[in-house]
Amino acid sequence: MGIFSFKGGVKPASHKAESTALPIGEAPLAARYVVPLHQSIGGTPRPCVAVGDAVLRGQRIGEADGWISAAVHAPTSGTVVAIEDAPMPHPSGLPALAVVIEADGCDAWIERQPADPAALGPDGVRAYLQQSGVVGLGGAVFPSHAKLSAGKAGALDELVINGAECEPYITCDDLLMRERAEGIVAGTALFRDLLKPKRVLIGIEDNKPEAIAAMQAAVAKAGEDFAVVAVPTRYPTGGAKELIRVLTGKEVPAAQRSTDQGVQCFNVATAYTAWRAVAFGEPVTSRLVTVTGNVGSARNWDVRIGTPIAEVMALAAPNPDTDGVVMGGPMMGVMLPDTAAPVVKATNCLIAHSPALFPPKPAEMPCIRCGECARACPHQLQPFELYWWSRAKNFGKAQEYALFDCIECGCCNFVCPSHIPLVSYFRFAKSEIWAREKEKAAAEAAKTRFEFKQLRDEREKAEKAERLAKAAARQAEKTAPAATASERPAPAAPGADVTTSATVAAPSPAADGNGDAEAAKKAAIAAALERARAQRASAVPRNTDGLSPARQAEIAAIDARRESATPATAPTPVASAAPAPVPADATTDEEAAKKAAIAAAMARARAQRAAAKPRNTDNLTPAQQAAVAAIDQRRESTGLASPAGATGTAAAPLSTDPHAAPASSPPAADADRTSTP
Amino acid sequence: MLSAIAVMALGALVLGAALGYASIRFKVEGDPLVDKIDACLPQTQCGQCGFAGCHPYAEAIAKGEADINQCPPGGEEGIRRLADLLGREFKPLSADHGVEKPKAVALIDEQTCIGCTLCIQACPVDAIVGAAKQMHTVVESLCTGCELCLPPCPVECISMEPIAEDIATWKWKYPVTAIRPAAATPLHPSPAQAA
Ligand code: SF4
Ligand code: SF4
Ligand code: SF4
Ligand code: SF4
Numbered sequence: 001m002g003i004f005s006f007k008g009g010v011k012p013a014s015h016k017a018e019s020t021a022l023p024i025g026e027a028p029l030a031a032r033y034v035v036p037l038h039q040s041i042g043g044t045p046r047p048c049v050a051v052g053d054a055v056l057r058g059q060r061i062g063e064a065d066g067w068i069s070a071a072v073h074a075p076t077s078g079t080v081v082a083i084e085d086a087p088m089p090h091p092s093g094l095p096a097l098a099v100v101i102e103a104d105g106c107d108a109w110i111e112r113q114p115a116d117p118a119a120l121g122p123d124g125v126r127a128y129l130q131q132s133g134v135v136g137l138g139g140a141v142f143p144s145h146a147k148l149s150a151g152k153a154g155a156l157d158e159l160v161i162n163g164a165e166c167e168p169y170i171t172c173d174d175l176l177m178r179e180r181a182e183g184i185v186a187g188t189a190l191f192r193d194l195l196k197p198k199r200v201l202i203g204i205e206d207n208k209p210e211a212i213a214a215m216q217a218a219v220a221k222a223g224e225d226f227a228v229v230a231v232p233t234r235y236p237t238g239g240a241k242e243l244i245r246v247l248t249g250k251e252v253p254a255a256q257r258s259t260d261q262g263v264q265c266f267n268v269a270t271a272y273t274a275w276r277a278v279a280f281g282e283p284v285t286s287r288l289v290t291v292t293g294n295v296g297s298a299r300n301w302d303v304r305i306g307t308p309i310a311e312v313m314a315l316a317a318p319n320p321d322t323d324g325v326v327m328g329g330p331m332m333g334v335m336l337p338d339t340a341a342p343v344v345k346a347t348n349c350l351i352a353h354s355p356a357l358f359p360p361k362p363a364e365m366p367c368i369r370c371g372e373c374a375r376a377c378p379h380q381l382q383p384f385e386l387y388w389w390s391r392a393k394n395f396g397k398a399q400e401y402a403l404f405d406c407i408e409c410g411c412c413n414f415v416c417p418s419h420i421p422l423v424s425y426f427r428f429a430k431s432e433i434w435a436r437e438k439e440k441a442a443a444e445a446a447k448t449r450f451e452f453k454q455l456r457d458e459r460e461k462a463e464k465a466e467r468l469a470k471a472a473a474r475q476a477e478k479t480a481p482a483a484t485a486s487e488r489p490a491p492a493a494p495g496a497d498v499t500t501s502a503t504v505a506a507p508s509p510a511a512d513g514n515g516d517a518e519a520a521k522k523a524a525i526a527a528a529l530e531r532a533r534a535q536r537a538s539a540v541p542r543n544t545d546g547l548s549p550a551r552q553a554e555i556a557a558i559d560a561r562r563e564s565a566t567p568a569t570a571p572t573p574v575a576s577a578a579p580a581p582v583p584a585d586a587t588t589d590e591e592a593a594k595k596a597a598i599a600a601a602m603a604r605a606r607a608q609r610a611a612a613k614p615r616n617t618d619n620l621t622p623a624q625q626a627a628v629a630a631i632d633q634r635r636e637s638t639g640l641a642s643p644a645g646a647t648g649t650a651a652a653p654l655s656t657d658p659h660a661a662p663a664s665s666p667p668a669a670d671a672d673r674t675s676t677p
Numbered sequence: 678m679l680s681a682i683a684v685m686a687l688g689a690l691v692l693g694a695a696l697g698y699a700s701i702r703f704k705v706e707g708d709p710l711v712d713k714i715d716a717c718l719p720q721t722q723c724g725q726c727g728f729a730g731c732h733p734y735a736e737a738i739a740k741g742e743a744d745i746n747q748c749p750p751g752g753e754e755g756i757r758r759l760a761d762l763l764g765r766e767f768k769p770l771s772a773d774h775g776v777e778k779p780k781a782v783a784l785i786d787e788q789t790c791i792g793c794t795l796c797i798q799a800c801p802v803d804a805i806v807g808a809a810k811q812m813h814t815v816v817e818s819l820c821t822g823c824e825l826c827l828p829p830c831p832v833e834c835i836s837m838e839p840i841a842e843d844i845a846t847w848k849w850k851y852p853v854t855a856i857r858p859a860a861a862t863p864l865h866p867s868p869a870q871a872a
Binding site for chain 1: 715718719720721722730731732801802803804819821842843844846847848849850851852
């Protein structure tokens, strides 16, 4: 077995002995479990229980959402008391959706049915593992079933089982291998059957002789041909790409998967839980957690998923000067803002933090470009360049220097003589870039939708114009002879709506243009005026009577605007509009008659509008009515009528209604709406 | 002599035909500069820049008719991007066009909505769903936060809700160096402190 080596890496003090003295302990049942739904990479599982439901240990409470997602299960029997946002073990301290279970103390399992991989077939086993919530327990929590298919390169050469556990303080895999090696070997055999690699390599750092011995014994006992390989202790050998490099000599290029090189890699704990799921029908409801650091008794505990971290910490009796909890190891872990957060599938280690144990870093100094970080980087990056560009927020350059190949191992931080928190800069740059990519995608989508809407508006406008032109042509054809015939009954009772008066008015200009029809028209006008006069004698006009001069002036002004603004739908009404029931002060002046007719139409429109309105605004409180009135007023003065107002600069071209041209007055716009089909 | 003229004329014809063909065949649709500018704009389509959307603003910038600091949704960062692209000096956002606000989406109070459809017509990206006299609602994932639906609503039931941060959208913050007591301060200030 040739052992290869990777470039870079560091050798921090391991601090592993503290937590390996005692065997794995079973953490006592908690009273309340908070089980986050999103515990793996990929889609957030949908809750499939309701508040008040009784659940058993191992019962599915979250349904996998999509292929890259894994189910979530109840850690004990009890009652679902809430499905709500709860604090998460995340550096942000932000809450996320979780199922809260009040334990009943019985800790009763669901009916556990072992699965038969042969009967299920490879796809069946993958789906089964997804349903059992098996995810990578090394810390990345990638759903394991999605990694259990051969890659593009076809059959795998090597299956690598990762027991390196290179990060200081963490010993949960070590203890798992010491005490439950047979389960790991059985799980490895399960993966081997699915992936059919040419050989299986189990890599364990040589600082864990007990684990190596236990694994070798278990492999021999199972009669498998797995190679248990002791690899030199160097951080970060436990990184998937590093371990693959050390065991197989293969280098996985940037932006490639290890399967493209014919290698797949799983953590030992993942293999163990997969075996528990298949051989015992037990979904993932607990995991090993190393509780160590500034504590009285460091130890590995088998902890149920969802146990509050504070309760787990209490098991180890933290020293009084503990000032926080780190989840993960000292190199890659994060400080938890809230220890009420629960243990999740990614929680491999909890370290009680104290200033004595982790002295605060001296102040950041300028980079002296010593190149130590580049020598330490296991991915052969140039952290000082990445740092330079990330610090300057020049993310394009940072990406050119392969920012996304950084695994945030922290080796560069560890060696930097200037104490620069390099990884913090890289994390910042990465999340900024992700946010930008998301924004960019959203902007693209918005642009497409906006362009489509504009296109549609254009098309609608064109269609409408065409329709109107056609209608006008038809009207002209139909009514021109009638107008010349001049004998038309007086139209329009006072209540007639704007539509009719407008269409009646329409033919007149056409008739007006006819030289022939001159005499006939004059006669018609005379007749109409005569009729109007007679009518006035009988019926007192109602609409525009008794208006103040100011009001009349206003109406006239509106008329004028409307005429100029909407020639298409409301062609200048002339003589034939005279038969309208409002005779204009009995003058024979054509102009005056016309004006009066329009004024009447306007008034009618207004009356109509007033009559039609109460639909929506019925049953309002006086306060609401006042508010509506105020809004109406504002709207008349700015919003609808003149899109050229303050916010409306853009609204003008966006507006869908061709008649909402800036000049049209509010009543005109309203009348328009009622009249256009 | 004649043959020389003929050869030259032939050459001219052939080259002319080739150029003519190329100008048709390799015609660039649109203005590449406008598209590049447009790509720097946030596509909120709010019109605060004084143009009917981001593309018209991009055109105006390209023609030199508008300054680069008129887009509030793009904010300082957007101005920097434009300044970089166009090789101009950065300048702060022009106050006439508004202020940079945290990203928000429109929310319709569905109890109050009277179903007038005015907001649908105002929405530049068709993010509002509804029908006449029916309750309307905003599709959150499509809303750009342009606020154009606010003024037309007759009952003022649309409000802007800032987008809350969650774990998926949370970002690592720019590292800050703790300021230490004078005794511990290094002789030369670190770049972070100097900054
Ligand atoms: S180790 Fe630190 S000081 Fe040296 S080059 Fe890297 S970042 Fe700069
Ligand atoms: S944190 Fe990133 S840049 Fe630094 S040593 Fe590790 S991989 Fe290299
Ligand atoms: S202000 Fe900005 S987002 Fe709004 S339309 Fe103008 S360019 Fe687009
Ligand atoms: S503008 Fe207001 S009232 Fe009208 S449909 Fe939209 S939300 Fe409802």
